[in-house]
Structures are given as C-alpha cells and as structure tokens.
Amino acid sequence: MKSKLLALQYYPKIAVVLVAALLIRLLSLALYPLMDTTEARYGEMARLMSETGNWLTPQFDYGVPFWGKPPLQNWLSASFIELFSNNEFFLRLPHFLVGLVVLLLVVKLAKTFAINGFKVATMLTTTVAFYVCMGTVMTDMGLLLGLTLAFVSFYLAWQGQYLWGYLGFIGLAIGLMAKGPVAIAIFGIATFLWLLWTLGPIKMWAQLWLRIPLFTGLLLLLALTMPWYVMAEQATPGFIQYFIVGEHWSRFVDSGWKGDLYGSAHDEVRGTIWIYFVAACVPWSLFIPRGLYRLYQKANVLIEQKARQETGHEASQATEEYQQKGFDDFTKFLLCWMAAPLILFTFAGNILPAYVLPATPALALLIAYAWRNQQISQFVMISSSIPLLLITALVVLNSGVSKEKSDKWLLNQRVFDLPVYYWFKQPFSSRYYSEGKAVVVNDEEQLQQLNLRPYYIVVSKQQLKEQDVLESCLLESETRKKVLILCGEH
Numbered sequence: 001m002k003s004k005l006l007a008l009q010y011y012p013k014i015a016v017v018l019v020a021a022l023l024i025r026l027l028s029l030a031l032y033p034l035m036d037t038t039e040a041r042y043g044e045m046a047r048l049m050s051e052t053g054n055w056l057t058p059q060f061d062y063g064v065p066f067w068g069k070p071p072l073q074n075w076l077s078a079s080f081i082e083l084f085s086n087n088e089f090f091l092r093l094p095h096f097l098v099g100l101v102v103l104l105l106v107v108k109l110a111k112t113f114a115i116n117g118f119k120v121a122t123m124l125t126t127t128v129a130f131y132v133c134m135g136t137v138m139t140d141m142g143l144l145l146g147l148t149l150a151f152v153s154f155y156l157a158w159q160g161q162y163l164w165g166y167l168g169f170i171g172l173a174i175g176l177m178a179k180g181p182v183a184i185a186i187f188g189i190a191t192f193l194w195l196l197w198t199l200g201p202i203k204m205w206a207q208l209w210l211r212i213p214l215f216t217g218l219l220l221l222l223a224l225t226m227p228w229y230v231m232a233e234q235a236t237p238g239f240i241q242y243f244i245v246g247e248h249w250s251r252f253v254d255s256g257w258k259g260d261l262y263g264s265a266h267d268e269v270r271g272t273i274w275i276y277f278v279a280a281c282v283p284w285s286l287f288i289p290r291g292l293y294r295l296y297q298k299a300n301v302l303i304e305q306k307a308r309q310e311t312g313h314e315a316s317q318a319t320e321e322y323q324q325k326g327f328d329d330f331t332k333f334l335l336c337w338m339a340a341p342l343i344l345f346t347f348a349g350n351i352l353p354a355y356v357l358p359a360t361p362a363l364a365l366l367i368a369y370a371w372r373n374q375q376i377s378q379f380v381m382i383s384s385s386i387p388l389l390l391i392t393a394l395v396v397l398n399s400g401v402s403k404e405k406s407d408k409w410l411l412n413q414r415v416f417d418l419p420v421y422y423w424f425k426q427p428f429s430s431r432y433y434s435e436g437k438a439v440v441v442n443d444e445e446q447l448q449q450l451n452l453r454p455y456y457i458v459v460s461k462q463q464l465k466e467q468d469v470l471e472s473c474l475l476e477s478e479t480r481k482k483v484l485i486l487c488g489e490h
Helices: 002-028 038-052 072-083 088-112 117-125 128-133 140-158 164-178 182-199 203-211 214-235 239-253 272-280 284-309 312-324 329-346 353-370 379-405 408-412 428-433 444-450 461-466
Strands: 059-061 420-423 439-441 455-460 474-478 482-487
Touching: 002 088, 002 117, 002 379, 038 059, 038 072, 038 088, 038 428, 072 088, 072 140, 072 164, 088 117, 088 128, 088 140, 088 353, 117 128, 117 353, 117 379, 128 140, 128 353, 128 379, 140 164, 140 182, 140 329, 140 353, 164 182, 164 214, 182 203, 182 329, 214 239, 272 284, 272 329, 272 353, 284 329, 284 353, 329 353, 379 408, 408 428, 408 482, 439 444, 444 455, 455 461, 461 482
Parallel strands: 420 439, 420 455
Antiparallel strands: 455 482, 474 482
C-alpha cells in the first residue's frame, strides 16, 4: 500500500516534467535561427527540394546533387514547407514529431517489463543528445527512428510477437533512407553480440530463423529501399560509388579523406566516441555504473531464489545458472543496443557527438529498468535541469551569439531589395536566408563590374581592409567577424 501511495505521488510529478520538457522544446523550435554548418545546410537542401520540385535527388546547390546522405530528412522538412510555410519552426517540426514516435516505441517496450512509461520517456527526453536533436534539422533523428523501431520490433518478435519482425525490417528501411548502410551495421553488431552472449554461436542461428521472418522481411526491406537507390543512380550516375564506397568506407577508415565533396573531414582520436557518449547523454549516462550494479544484483537474487525453490533436474539447472551469475537477457539486450554505435565508431576518427544518438533509447530503458520499482533520488530536479539549460542557451543565443553562428541577422539588416554577394566564402545560412539568391564573388574584376549598379556584399573585416575597391562602400551592419556593406551607385 505504501509503495502504491508513493507511486501516486511520484509519477504525476514526472508526467508534469515530461510534458513541460516537450512543450519547451516545441516552442523553442521557432526561437533561434538555422545554425551553420549542419542545420543550415540541410535546411537549405529542403528549401531547394521544395522550390525545384526535385524530390528524387537532394541538391547541394542548384543543379548540384548531394550524394552524402539519402533523402528522408529532406523529404520530411520539404513536405512541411509545402504543407505549411518555409521557416525554422516548420523545418524542425517533423524532427520533433519523429522524436515523439521514438518515445512511444520506447514506452511500448518498457511496458513489456513493467517499467513505468512516464519514467522512461522522461529519461529519454531529458537526455541531452536526444533533447537537442529532436528539434534539429539533420539526418540523425531519422536514423534513430529506424533503429529504435528495428530494435523494439526485434525484441518483441523474439518474445513471440512474430508480426513485429516485419516492423523491424521497416525500421531498417527507414534507417537506410535516413543515413544508409550504417543502420544495418549498428543493428547487426547489437543483435549479433546479444545472440552470441545469450545463446552461443550455434543455437543462435536456429532460434533466429524460427523467431524472425528473415526471408520475407528481407524482401520487404529491399522493396522499400531499392527503388530509390536505383533511380538515384540513374538520375546522377556515380551516386552509388560515392555513397557506398566513399561515405561508408573511405570516410570511416581515413579521417583525412580527400574525396569529400561537401566539406572537410573530422579527425578525432580513436575511441573519442565513448567520451562523446558520456558527455552527450548526461545526466543519465552518469547513472550507468550504479544501474548495472543494481541489475546484476537483482538478476542473481532471482536466480538464487529459483535455485532454492526448484527440485530435481530443475534445481540442478537453477543452481548451475546461479553459479554462472550475470545479467538477465533484457539487460544484455539493452547493453548490446547501447554499445553497438559506440563499438562501431570506436575505430573511426571522423565522428561527431550526434553519432551517439542511437544509443540513447537503450540508455533510458537501462536506467529505468534498474530502478523499475524504486524512485531515483531527486529525479524531478535532475530531469528538469535539461529543459532549464535549453532555456538558458536560448537566452544566450538571442543575446547576440547567434549572429556569429548564422547570417540571418546580418541579412535582415538590408534596407533595399538589392542583389547580395559574398566575397569568396558563403555559409549555408546565407543561402537559406537569401532564398538561394546570394552569390559568391571570387575576384576584384567581378567586384568592379558589380559597381555599375547598387548591391550588398558581405565580407570579413580582414577582407574589407584588403580590398581597395570596397573603400567607397557604405557600412550597413556588422558582427564580430563580418560586415554587410552597400556598394555601387546609390
């Protein structure tokens, strides 16, 4: 009775935190500009898809195909541009909605093990990586949705709900359309390690064939993904070679890969992904050691109780299980799921903090499972800290920091409807906020020709000192590094 009373007092508070956190994230979608480089780039690509009507091949610029990622992210944001409007809120909104679907899937799996849905959903929502990415224009939320659906479906199918196996293959198809074969790699690593850990190298294959619709599921996966890959290669020959070999092999093994068509590679120390995981998944990543200890103790207590209760053959079997000790199968599954992306990217230097995102649902489930029947001390305060940090970040961004991360403010200072040019370098945010009209100028001869008519140009403060041809221009606005000036006859 006492535990039920505590639950009645405890879980409503968690529900309030969850709803508040989600509402704050939803409202925040419109409160800051698209930032360079990632978000502004994908926002501009979605705008291009909507403007040009080319829904087959994402474009890096007008007439320039983007071979770096499949189109799911662009389809999502471009669809909302078509349905509603072209602004930050509607570009980000589909990614927020994808996050809500991920939460529902995690709650579905949690209820199978009598884990409170509000608790696990609040943990996942207030994990920093998830909270940030669920409102960010990027490819990672699509990958997260696909992998979460695949993992949840796999485990439910393994428990006897066979039809969920087909949903698992649909999840892998979503991953392939969001980010490519990396979805298969992460899922394969996790499930292989779990099957090997729980069943051994021989028995696992027979059980896999019995419980998962491998053949028909694979046909479904191919039917959902192959048409686009074939059409994309036909539309822009060379896509498959670049995407499969370049993006998924060369980029992985060579941090300084020179073949990148769309930017520069990152070169981090091997194993940095584990540091990213701990940092990007606070506060709940800090609970892992204690959570694992609790799960280990709980599993072994149950095995010991079973050994005492059973008789005959069952008693000897239970005693053997107790002597082996260890985690239960669900804990092992969550550990393999959580570790899979970290294991994969341990051997890569070209990584970003967002690469840990596929591990976040497993982390939330693991911690919630460890404290399944007990409260976490100061849970409300801990989970509330992340939305409060977002509010603080928004205040800082809107105090002027965003001016350095996006050209929205600078371009909004234009008084006249004149052409806009950039000297040598043009950020993605300038393309988006000028609706693709800003143009790059590469030499002084072009500048002299432009002076025949009025125009705006954005240059760095250092470049402004070096260009005599801009001396007659009028300074309109400036940030810490850039200036917007009005040139030509006016």
